[in-house]
Structures are given as structure tokens and as C-alpha cells.
Amino acid sequence: MTGIRFPQPASNKSILEGAGSFTPKFDAHGLVTAVVTDATDGELLMVAHMNAEAVALTLETGVAHYFSRSRGKIWKKGETSGNLQTVREIRTDCDQDAIWLKVSVAGHDATCHTGRRSCFYRTVSLENGEAVTKITDDERHFDPATVYSDK
Amino acid sequence: MTGIRFPQPASNKSILEGAGSFTPKFDAHGLVTAVVTDATDGELLMVAHMNAEAVALTLETGVAHYFSRSRGKIWKKGETSGNLQTVREIRTDCDQDAIWLKVSVAGHDATCHTGRRSCFYRTVSLENGEAVTKITDDERHFDPATVYSDK
Numbered sequence: 230m231t232g233i234r235f236p237q238p239a240s241n242k243s244i245l246e247g248a249g250s251f252t253p254k255f256d257a258h259g260l261v262t263a264v265v266t267d268a269t270d271g272e273l274l275m276v277a278h279m280n281a282e283a284v285a286l287t288l289e290t291g292v293a294h295y296f297s298r299s300r301g302k303i304w305k306k307g308e309t310s311g312n313l314q315t316v317r318e319i320r321t322d323c324d325q326d327a328i329w330l331k332v333s334v335a336g337h338d339a340t341c342h343t344g345r346r347s348c349f350y351r352t353v354s355l356e357n358g359e360a361v362t363k364i365t366d367d368e369r370h371f372d373p374a375t376v377y378s379d380k
Numbered sequence: 381m382t383g384i385r386f387p388q389p390a391s392n393k394s395i396l397e398g399a400g401s402f403t404p405k406f407d408a409h410g411l412v413t414a415v416v417t418d419a420t421d422g423e424l425l426m427v428a429h430m431n432a433e434a435v436a437l438t439l440e441t442g443v444a445h446y447f448s449r450s451r452g453k454i455w456k457k458g459e460t461s462g463n464l465q466t467v468r469e470i471r472t473d474c475d476q477d478a479i480w481l482k483v484s485v486a487g488h489d490a491t492c493h494t495g496r497r498s499c500f501y502r503t504v505s506l507e508n509g510e511a512v513t514k515i516t517d518d519e520r521h522f523d524p525a526t527v528y529s530d531k
Contacts, residue, residue, distance in 0.1 A: 233511060246494055251504045251511035262427055264415050271422040273471075276413055276478040288506050320424075321513060322499035323492055327427040329500050341474055343397055348473035349480050353402045355439050360384060360402035362472060 233285040238325060246323050253284060254326040260296060261326055265340070268317035268331040274340040275348045277306075279328060291316050293330055310376045311336030339370035342377070346370060384436035389476060397474050404435060405477040411447060412477055416491070419468035419482040425491040426499045428457075430479060442467050444481055461527050462487030490521035493528070497521060 238252040239245045245252070253261050260278040267274055277295040279287070283303055286294040293314035297304035307313035314332035321328055334340055341348040350366040389403040390396045396403070404412050411429040418425055428446040430438070434454055437445040444465035448455035458464035465483035472479055485491055492499040501517040 232509065233506070235511065248502065248513050248515045251513050262413055264424060264427060266424065273415060273417065273424075273480055276415060276473060284511075288504070288511055319504040320500040320516075321502055321504050322427060323494055323501075325513075327499075328504070329424055343474055348478075349471040350474075351399065351472055353439070353470040353472050353479070355384070358383060360386065360435075360439055362399050362402050362476075364399045365471075 231282065231285040231289045233288060235281055235284070245325065251321065252325055253281070253321070253328070254324060255281065256326070258298075260298075261328055263293075263295060263328045263330060265293065265314065265330045265332055268333050272347055273349055274332070274334070274346070277304075284328065287316060287330070288319070293332055306340075307334075307336060310339070310342075310371065312339055314340075337370035342373060344369035344371045344373050344376075382433065382436040382440045384439060386432055386435070396476065402472065403476055404432070404472070404479070405475060406432065407477070409449075411449075412479055414444075414446060414479045414481060416444065416465065416481045416483055419484050423498055424500055425483070425485070425497070428455075435479065438467060438481070439470070444483055457491075458485075458487060461490070461493075461522065463490055465491075488521035493524060495520035495522045495524050495527075 236250050236252050238254045259280045263277045263279045265274045280296040283294040283296045293306050293316055295304045313335045316330050316332055318331040339346050351362040351364050353362055387401050387403050389405045410431045414428045414430050416425045431447040434445040434447045444457050444467055446455045464486045467481050467483055469482040490497050502513040502515050504513055
């Protein structure tokens with residue numbers, strides 16, 4: 230457990246939106262949204278969630294930690310695949326309920342569990358009144374069946 | 381109300397992660413996360429939420445619509461400020477619970493209600509064991525007091 234504590238968000242908007250203490254606004258489940266981009270070219274890699282411990286561990290270690298909602302526990306991204314994320318910059322938004330991590334990805338330079346660089350490998354568009362997805366990036370940086378074989 | 385309907389997400393992962401019907405995975409509140417970047421330079425502008433109607437309206441009109449959790453209703457971004465977002469591309473992630481909009485912003489080319497271009501105008505870092513925010517962009521593209529004066 231880390232020693233970093235986050236004060237309650239200010240009710241005063243000019244304090245909340247100014248410089249000073251970082252006061253993440255956790256939702257009813259204790260989470261904030263994390264947007265993750267590549268520090269070099271800005272590509273959107275993934276969207277995840279962080280609880281207070283994940284935010285604190287990320288700040289303290291410089292390596293991205295999230296909270297896995299499906300597994301119900303802290304998730305050090307890349308621990309299995311080797312695609313650890315070194316955090317180059319952290320930003321927050323006006324109401325401090327979202328966090329932006331600019332990262333460098335180690336290992337295969339892949340973030341998606343499908344082996345692709347980004348989780349956002351599909352476009353969405355309308356075709357004959359129906360919303361459809363199309364794959365725009367199908368390059369696999371690793372083979373998920375091998376990398377996650379013991380899962 | 382729009383005519384677009386979204387099928388239930390497939391339980392089969394290879395269907396969910398492949399090309400085909402867009403089946404957004406709405407949370408318990410009926411929302412997905414929307415990440416919004418500038419279509420020209422990729423800058424992260426904001427993070428918001430969309431319900432099924434907001435996703436459908438965005439697909440149908442080509443202008444970004446969200447669901448305002450604070451107001452509890454559909455929010456056509458920029459309707460008051462003039463900073464409407466024309467959607468150039470929509471993407472979704474591997475489990476389809478997040479949507480990425482690449483947009484062109486009209487009006488003042490500002491997305492944040494504070495008048496700044498992006499809501500992510502502050503960095504977060506550790507100082508003497510405490511997490512603090514620092515303002516990196518303080519350029520106001522409009523005066524919020526004037527633009528939102530009737531709110």
C-alpha cells in the first residue's frame with residue numbers, strides 16, 4: 230500500500246479547476262476513467278479505470294496500474310505480456326474525474342490483449358441504417374494464445 | 381428519436397472483437413465512455429459519456445451528442461458555446477465499452493467549459509509525497525462568463 234492520500238474534491242469550482250492539490254473525483258464504485266495514449270505519437274491505446282490505490286501506485290512507481298473491474302483487483306498492466314507502460318506524463322481534466330496517461334509501452338509495443346498495438350482497431354459507421362464495425366489494424370504484435378497460455 | 385438500434389453484445393469473444401454489428405456494451409447506467417480527440421492533430425480534448433440515443437444521434441447526424449450525467453439528458457456539445465463537434469471518424473475498443481470520436485471543433489475551437497482548447501489543461505505530479513496539479517495551458521479561447529451568461 231502506498232502512502233499517497235487524495236483530499237476530497239473542493240465544492241468551490243475555481244479551486245477544483247485551478248492548480249493545487251490533486252483531488253480525483255471517484256465515482257460510486259471508487260473509480261476514475263483513465264485514457265492512455267502513446268507518449269511519442271499520441272495514438273490512443275486504451276481506456277481503463279483506476280481506483281485510489283491504482284492512481285497512487287502509478288504516481289509512486291511511474292508504471293501504469295489500473296483497477297480491473299472484471300477481476301476486482303489492482304492490475305499492473307503488462308505484468309503477464311511484458312507490455313508494461315512507463316508513464317511520461319499524467320494529466321487530469323477540469324472536474325478531475327478523468328486521468329490521461331502518456332506512456333511508453335515496453336515489450337511488444339502492444340496494448341490490446343488481442344495482440345494489436347491499440348484496443349481501438351475498429352471503426353464504426355452506418356451502413357444501410359445499421360451501425361457496423363470494420364477492422365482497420367489487424368497487425369498482431371504478439372500471439373495472445375502463447376502469451377496468455379497460463380491464464 | 382433515431383431509428384438506429386444496437387444489438388446485445390455477443391458473449392462469444394471472437395464475434396465481440398471482430399468486424400460486424402456494432403454492439404456497444406452499456407454499463408449499469410446505460411452509458412459508454414467517449415474519448416474525444418481533435419481529428420487534425422490528435423490532441424485529447426475531453427472525456428464524456430454516451431447513452432444509446434447519444435450514440436445513435438452522433439452516427440445519424442455526424443455531430444457529437446453525449447449524455448449529461450449532471451443534467452440527466454442528451455447534450456449536443458457546443459449548442460450554447462457554438463463549439464459544435466463534427467465527427468470525422470468513430471472507433472470502438474476490443475470489448476466495445478468505449479468509443480473514440482475524432483472531431484473538428486467549430487466556433488472558438490475550444491472544448492472545455494473554462495474556455496480552454498482541451499479539458500486536460502493540467503499535469504499531475506508528486507511533490508514532497510503529495511499529488512499536485514499544475515496548469516500547462518491557460519489560453520482562453522472564449523470568456524465563459526459571457527458565453528454561458530444565461531445559464
